[in-house]
Amino acid sequence: MAYFVGIDVGGTTIKTAIAADDTDRLATHVVPTPQAKDGQTVTNAVLDSVKRVCEESGVRPEMITAAGIGSVGPLNRVAGTVTGPANISGENIQLVKPLAEKLDTEAVVLHNDAVCGVIAERHIAEVVPENMLYLTLSTGIGAGIVIDGHLIHGTGGNVGEIGHMTVDPAGTMACGCGRNGHWEAYCGGANIPRYAALLSRTESIDTALTLNDACTAKDVFQQAGSDALATLVVERVARWNTIGIANLIQAYAPASIAVGGAVARNHPKAVLEPVRDRLPKYVFGELPQLGLAACETDIVLTGALLAAQRCVDGSG
Ligand SMILES: [Zn+2]
Missing domain, CATH: 3.30.420.40 (ATPase, nucleotide binding domain)
Structure with missing residues (x-):
């Protein structure tokens, strides 16, 4: 044994x-x-x-x-x-x-x-294309990447650090890594309430959200649709997620993107649907399947x- x-x-x-x-x-x-x-x-x-x-x-x-x-x-x-x-x-x-x-x-x-x-997803999912990504939208944002059937690692093993791609050249939000404008700074789970606090100041929108340290991404997603600020935050998060995912599609040409991580798992409709709707405006070429990972x-x-x-x- x-x-x-x-x-x-x-x-x-x-x-x-x-x-x-x-x-x-x-x-x-x-x-x-x-x-x-x-x-x-x-x-x-x-x-x-x-x-x-x-x-x-x-x-x-x-x-x-x-x-x-x-x-x-x-x-x-x-x-x-x-x-x-x-x-x-x-x-x-x-x-x-x-x-x-x-x-x-x-x-x-x-x-x-x-x-x-991505190793687990390829073991568990029924369909495992030769070109696929596992994308985690959680406290951090990262990807496991399989190209032509091969798991790729990059220097140091860091090819998956895609949450630190710059999506906002204005660099409004600071990332946990100390740099500005990174994807994760806007869409990482812990940063979504911070982004809400920033938008409440810059856009002067009334909100029922209590924007203190206790505010969570879940609070923001739950209020979206009824609260103007929460609705705006979820819309902006979808915009940054679309830019990040569109860039991954252009770079790696995956046939599928399996998404996991607490932010996507807990709010799949609010997170994934608006990205699917927007991707055709961003992506030159074939769109991959985009859905929740089979490994739950x-x-x-x-x-x-x-x-x-x-x-x-x-x-x-
Ligand atoms: Zn960063």
Whole structure:
């Protein structure tokens, strides 16, 4: 029996699972991602999660064949680290080396989280074109990209950092990465209420939204249609999402784009329909299928487990 560990290092939580050959999970552990300046704190939380799933499943760490990690970026896949992430603290987070030491195996693979998303989606969806993207619209925005049947990574493993494409040359909104005008600065889940606060000042629109730190993207989407400011925000978010997605289509010519992430999952009609309506005005060429991903839950964790398996069977 071979055992595999999958880890999803997200902006909000770290999810870890252990599975046997058949990918049935023997144990899962979820912990809030620690917000500390020192990257070692996140590393320790990851190692502790692995210890917990090992204890719960009765599998000793040295019995693990391989581990897959899907993490927020930017990554240095050569060094096995996350360097200066936009949405979590920690300047330099070591992942691959400490995990390889703990499990006593070299078979530890690190991917951008959206890359794990596309691995899981291709495993689960009925239709998997040779050219497809998995797009996550969540706290951050990222993509897992398969071109001509090949998963692509780019330098450092960062080809999927598409949330940091500039969509607004005016650069009105600041991104978590410290730059301005990035797609994620307008359409990332945590930034949607900040964008609402900005539009309320610049457009002088009355609103029933309470624009403080407690306001969430969900509040904005729920009020759209009845509240003038919320309606405007959702319309502008659709505009920026359309520009970002149209640029991805021109760059990669995908046959399908499978969309996941909490912002899209929780509000698919308000997020995806206006983009579908607008794309023909932006895209030169064939439009891809654009819909929610078939893999509905724990897509990064599922992809991380699959990546661990493929790390030893040579298929990925
Ligand atoms: Zn950015």
